[in-house]
């Protein structure tokens with residue numbers, strides 16, 4: 001059943017994932033029912049795209065607070081006095097986020113949602129972001145592989161994701177505060193109850209109970225499997241575009257195909273400890 005709202009218009013981006021939200025000004029004051037409708041649309045479409053949303057940092061924070069409690073992130077700078085906003089500034093090439101991932105799965109309770117705003121983007125294109133649906137990725141696996149994955153927990157390790165991208169001292173300090181932990185390989189989405197593949201190519205480091213060789217083989221297969229275009233959507237940014245994604249239900253990939261200072265602002269909304277789909 002497709003969510004309809006009298007507050008805005010929804011246009012699906014693909015049959016699987018993504019929706020453009022039209023006729024909405026996120027800087028205006030809105031009733032709680034509008035945010036309820038947006039959250040429903042987010043559960044259904046997994047990533048929502050908005051254009052022409054010119055706003056101050058204060059308005060951006062207000063938007064974030066309407067989605068939940070905002071978290072502070074370990075490694076990004078923030079605007080003066082606004083620790084809940086991360087400034088993600090890149091110049092293209094290997095940025096570290098040009099790998100399929102779910103944000104902060106090294107945490108006990110990875111974020112429920114992320115909100116990203118384009119502040120400056122390459123003028124001639126490039127720097128698109130892609131998302132994939134981890135429920136579709138799970139459903140496309142054959143039943144014996146699903147059964148295996150339903151029984152195991154994946155290891156998530158901050159050190160694996162950050163090594164080579166950040167100053168080694170920063171990696172060490174953060175890794176000490178965030179030791180490796182496990183999450184079920186297939187989680188139950190807390191809002192939709194659907195099964196989602198919860199292994200990603202930035203933070204995942206094998207499986208509890210499998211040998212290293214078995215884990216590496218299974219992971220390599222899953223990292224390839226999620227790359228099927230049928231699971232994905234790609235968004236071309238304009239300045240003042242916003243994307244809001246359900247972090248648990250998706251993975252994303254920021255393309256590094258530009259040579260320009262690209263500046264994004266992001267907020268992350270706190271989530272719950274993921275539960276196994278089958279328990």
Ligand SMILES: O=C(O)CCC(=O)C(=O)O
Nearest residue numbers: 097103116129254264266
């Ligand atoms: O810069 C982007 O498009 C996305 C970067 C990213 O991985 C994130 O914001 O979590």
Ligand SMILES: [Fe+2]
Nearest residue numbers: 097102103252
């Ligand atoms: Fe990310």
